[in-house]
Structures are given as C-alpha cells and as structure tokens.
Amino acid sequence: MHIEIQRKAEISLSKQIYLSIIDHIRSGLLPEGIQLPSVRDLSKQLGVSLVTVVKAYNKLEQEGFITSVQGKGTFVNAETEEIADEGHEVLSFDWQLSLQDYLPRAQFARFHHTSEKIHLSSSMIDPGLxxxxxxxxxxxxxxxxxxxxxxxxxxxxxxxxxxxxxxxxxxxxxxxxxxxxxxxxxxxxxxxxxxxxxxxxxxxxxxxxxxxxxxxxxxxxxxxxxxxxxxxxxxxxxxxxxxxxxxxxxxxxxxxxxxxxxxxxxxxxxxxxxxxxxxxxxxxxxxxxxxxxxxxxxxxxxxxxxxxxxxxxxxxxxxxxxxxxxxxxxxxxxxxxxxxxxxxxxxxxxxxxxxxxxxxxxxxxxxxxxKIMDHMTKLRTALKIRRDLVLTLLSQHAPSGVSWVIPQGGLNLWLSLPSWIDTHHLLVEARKQQLTFLPGSACYAVEQENHHLRLSYSYINEQLLHEGTTRLCNIIQSEITSKTAHHSSPYF
Missing domain, CATH: 3.40.640.10 (Type I PLP-dependent aspartate aminotransferase-like (Major domain))
Incomplete structure (x- = not known):
C-alpha cells in the first residue's frame, strides 16, 4: 500500500493517511477483509509518529471503513465471524501485500463498466446513437x-x-x-x-x-x-x-x-x-x-x-x-x-x-x-430529449432537499442531496435494484464530499432512463425517511 505523505501540505498528516486509505478502499486496491499494516509498522514506513497513525485508524474505524480485532490486527471491513473450514483448501494471496505498489487510487475504473441493468454511472453514449x-x-x-x-x-x-x-x-x-x-x-x-x-x-x-x-x-x-x-x-x-x-x-x-x-x-x-x-x-x-x-x-x-x-x-x-x-x-x-x-x-x-x-x-x-456535422446535430437532439426526460422525472419524483444543476450540454447531471446522506450507502441499495451511478466523492481530489452523485443520461434508452430515475428517487426518499424516523425516535 503506497501512501504519499506531503509534509508541506495544509492538510494534517493524519488526515492524509485517512484519505489515502479511503481512496485505496474505494478503488478496490484494499479489498474487504484484508489486513492493514500495524500502527507501528505504518508509522515507521511513513516516518510519522504513532499518534498520527492512531488518529487516522481511529477515524477510519469510527466511520466503518476498518475494524480492529484485539490480538489479530486491523482489517478492511473485517468479518468478525470465523469461516468454517469444510475440508477445502483456501488459497490466500495475502502475501502480495508485501509488494510495494505506487497506486494511490483508481476509483474511476470501478464505475466505468458495470453489470447492472440500468447503467447511469459512466459518461458513455448509447451505442445505438x-x-x-x-x-x-x-x-x-x-x-x-x-x-x-x-x-x-x-x-x-x-x-x-x-x-x-x-x-x-x-x-x-x-x-x-x-x-x-x-x-x-x-x-x-x-x-x-x-x-x-x-x-x-x-x-x-x-x-x-x-x-x-x-x-x-x-x-x-x-x-x-x-x-x-x-x-x-x-x-x-x-x-x-x-x-x-x-x-x-x-x-x-x-x-x-x-x-x-x-x-x-x-x-x-x-x-x-x-x-x-x-x-x-x-x-x-x-x-x-x-x-x-x-x-x-x-x-x-x-x-x-x-x-x-x-x-x-x-x-x-x-x-x-x-x-x-x-x-x-x-x-x-x-x-x-x-x-x-x-x-x-x-x-x-x-x-x-x-x-x-x-x-x-x-x-x-x-x-x-x-457526415460528422450531421452526426453531431442528431446526437445533440437525441441527448437533449434524454436530458429533458430526466429533468422532468426529477422534478416529479425527487424528494425535498435534493437539488441539481441543469446542464446546457454534455452527458451528465450533478445531484446534491442532504449533507448527512452518503451516496456510497445509496449505491449499495441501488445495486440491489440493478441500478448504478457515480458517487460524487470519486470526483473530489481532497475534500470528503459524500452527498453528491453524478447521473449520466447518455448511455441507456428512454425506457430504462425513466425506470432508473424513478427508482433512484425512491431509493433516496427511503433513505431520507429512514434517517428522519431514526432521529425522531424517543430511544435515539
């Protein structure tokens, strides 16, 4: 795991470590269950104090990215239950973590091609156009x-x-x-x-x-x-x-x-x-x-x-x-x-x-x-129709607190949700419903902005756009309703 420490940056060293590990996790470079270096090993590797690494690890654990198990170590989204051995040999590639790489993040590739039916995550144009x-x-x-x-x-x-x-x-x-x-x-x-x-x-x-x-x-x-x-x-x-x-x-x-x-x-x-x-x-x-x-x-x-x-x-x-x-x-x-x-x-x-x-x-x-000019004219017409459809559906179904920018061109809509919503959590539910979008945090190099998402209206046809946009609005509404009910509970 390569972490680049910039000592002259205005961001604290502990936050740099924290952000770098999040980038590795969200890029798939640190898969679920993998063990992180110990606090002592990472502080030695980076040339920072133990306290600096402890602060980063504590914040990561508070936010649910990692779990520390007494006597075993610190793991990415570690499972606490032991997996039963049914007599099959379990192949482990954990040794590969000892090989130093220089990839701090690769988030975009994870959303470029997905298996979900309703593909709103990548700025690509419908092949039919x-x-x-x-x-x-x-x-x-x-x-x-x-x-x-x-x-x-x-x-x-x-x-x-x-x-x-x-x-x-x-x-x-x-x-x-x-x-x-x-x-x-x-x-x-x-x-x-x-x-x-x-x-x-x-x-x-x-x-x-x-x-x-x-x-x-x-x-x-x-x-x-x-x-x-x-x-x-x-x-x-x-x-x-x-x-x-x-x-x-x-x-x-x-x-x-x-x-x-x-x-x-x-x-x-x-x-x-x-x-x-x-x-x-x-x-x-x-x-x-x-x-x-x-x-x-x-x-x-x-x-x-x-x-x-x-x-x-x-x-x-x-x-x-x-x-x-x-x-x-x-x-x-x-x-x-x-x-x-x-x-x-x-x-x-x-x-x-x-x-x-x-x-x-x-x-x-x-x-x-x-031909290229004729093609671009037709493309503008087709994509404007799809953009307008999504805008209409958002105005009809998006819950209060959701806002968006109306693009005058291009392939994307940028949605902002209430600040306490993490679109990564929404994505988990969306994928269960065969829907995907790009979490806004992938678009920030430094800031931790988790309440935005990018919706690309250019790749799927109008029927799927209608289904996907409506479904996405329902997912957001369910998240808002759930959070509101939780905060209003007398036991909270």
Missing amino acids: LPNRYLEREIHQILSKSPRILSQYGEIQGDTGLRNAMSEYLKNFGVAAAPDNLLVTSGSQQGIDLVARTFVGPGDVVVMEAPTYPGAIDVFRGRGATILTVPVDANGMRVDILQNLCDKYKPKIIYTIPTFHNPTGAVMTSKRRRQVLDIAQSIQGIIIEDDPWGEIYFNKKPPAAIKSMDHYGHVIYLKGLSKTLAPGCRIGILAASGSIFNRLLAAKANADLGSPLLTQKAILPFIQSE
Whole structure:
C-alpha cells in the first residue's frame, strides 16, 4: 500500500493517511477483509509518529471503513465471524501485500463498466446513437484494399491524414493548430497521462477543479502530485480562488474542463477563460484544457476554447473523439506547441510507439466529410430529449432537499442531496435494484464530499432512463425517511 505523505501540505498528516486509505478502499486496491499494516509498522514506513497513525485508524474505524480485532490486527471491513473450514483448501494471496505498489487510487475504473441493468454511472453514449454501420463498412473497405495494414505500425505522432483532418475540425472550437502540432492519443485519458508522466513528479503542485473528472485525479495522484482544488460555480472555476492559490504555490499544472464541465455541466465564461490563461502566463504554468464533448450543446454554442487565445504555448488542449464517435477506436487529439509538444511526443513513443493505425484510418473519412456535422446535430437532439426526460422525472419524483444543476450540454447531471446522506450507502441499495451511478466523492481530489452523485443520461434508452430515475428517487426518499424516523425516535 503506497501512501504519499506531503509534509508541506495544509492538510494534517493524519488526515492524509485517512484519505489515502479511503481512496485505496474505494478503488478496490484494499479489498474487504484484508489486513492493514500495524500502527507501528505504518508509522515507521511513513516516518510519522504513532499518534498520527492512531488518529487516522481511529477515524477510519469510527466511520466503518476498518475494524480492529484485539490480538489479530486491523482489517478492511473485517468479518468478525470465523469461516468454517469444510475440508477445502483456501488459497490466500495475502502475501502480495508485501509488494510495494505506487497506486494511490483508481476509483474511476470501478464505475466505468458495470453489470447492472440500468447503467447511469459512466459518461458513455448509447451505442445505438453512434455511426457503427458506417465505421464497419470503412474497416471492411480498408482491410480489402490494404490487407497489410494490420502488419504495419503507424506514425508515433499519428496518421498524417488524420492529423490534417483534425487540424481543420478543431477550427470549429477556435483552435488553430497545425498538423505538426497535433498528437494522436489513445483517448483523452492517455493525453492526461502523457502530460502527467512528462511534467509532474512527487510534490509538484497541480490545481484541479472541485469536483472534477475522476480519471484525472487518479492520474495526478499516481504521480505523487500535491493537488490543490478550486470550487466550481455556474460560470466554471472560481478565478478569485485560483489566483490566490497561484500567488502562494505557483502550480505547475492547472487542469480544467471549461466546456460542459464533468461532472457539474457548468460552462466557463469567456471572461474567466481569459483570466485563467492570464494567470497561467503570469506563473509560467501549463493549462490542460480537457474538452471531451464540446460539440454536445443543447441551446447555444459554448465560448471558444482557452487554446484559441493561447499565443505562447501555455495550453495543452485535449479533444476526445471516443465519447462522441467511436469508443472502440480510442482516438483522442492533443494539441500543443514548442518544446512541450516535443517532450509529449517522446512520452508517447515511450508509452506505446503510436496508436493503432487501423482505427485512425477507419474514422478519417467520417471526419473529412460532412457526415460528422450531421452526426453531431442528431446526437445533440437525441441527448437533449434524454436530458429533458430526466429533468422532468426529477422534478416529479425527487424528494425535498435534493437539488441539481441543469446542464446546457454534455452527458451528465450533478445531484446534491442532504449533507448527512452518503451516496456510497445509496449505491449499495441501488445495486440491489440493478441500478448504478457515480458517487460524487470519486470526483473530489481532497475534500470528503459524500452527498453528491453524478447521473449520466447518455448511455441507456428512454425506457430504462425513466425506470432508473424513478427508482433512484425512491431509493433516496427511503433513505431520507429512514434517517428522519431514526432521529425522531424517543430511544435515539
């Protein structure tokens, strides 16, 4: 179990240990019943006092994450009853805990693919809304005309034709990037990872929005970064708080999702985009501008990308195509310039020697034609219908005390529940009813915000959306009723 201690952070050491262990548990890196290091061993490993570890363990036990058994040790959600031995050999992998890893958390992966019937947890688009038949025909034609393509490596930077086409496509977002300044990645997630492994090391300061995309948190935490957070309001990242943090800490990276923010759906105003860029320039820092679904707007087009105003190479712009076009192709585009681009290209070479050529060739004709614009228009219409359905159902069935942000684009709704509700507890009940969502705590890098959840309306059809949203409201209502009855009991 790897715990990164940041002694210059404003969070106490005991809270850092506490938060890290929670991240490990919620990521599945510490499974139920596994034994934690003793207080003495962990204090020695981390170079902190016994009292510091005791405080962390006590808080974890108070909140039900761990159980201490006298004379045996401390366990993750340990069972107190002995399991009867029926003569079968029980294989144990506990020895593997002695192998040091460097994974502080990996929460997002646990909610990306689930077995539940009503899948509201991951921001994916219904396969029925994607151009599957077209891409199937393209792949058949490519293999028919160029059967050797499967025995060829593509360019590390990405197929030249695709980069030329994407250079033109990005102009729709105000991004003027020459093909030589574009890098084809295996989705936006790899783009984030390339930036992190190139520029972020232990102790480097990264500023992120709170809440934000869990996959990015996982990557930066994995690099040992000191993460500072800036809250998001209806107009995006709070620039006043960002300015104060940057004045004090001079972060290396500012990670932001300014357009249809994940998970809240907020859109950063043009003024704030300019201000964020000015701040980055003043501290000689890098902005990672993540734009997974800027095309999915329901009323008016969002403001131009921050990258459109960048004249000195401070912005690394990530445009994902996996969500809106072909998840199975895993294609993303990274736009950068100067030596930053050269170093990211070297990191890409180290990572995988280039993304698969077949999938790049498969989507190229679609991007070069007008079909992509027609597809995006139809996608906006279909997803707006689904968003409106969920909004209507929430207004009809959500109990008092539940609020939500109305997104003007994107794939998600952000719900806030009464502060005493833990959405992880709701998820247990939801899964019993074949329903899943993303607990909001996964979207916070530092804060322990447990009373939010992200509902993705883009993946399942309208019938399942109706069933799932109604069912979710009933689960929340039952939790509120149960808590209210418990607190009003004369025996409480």
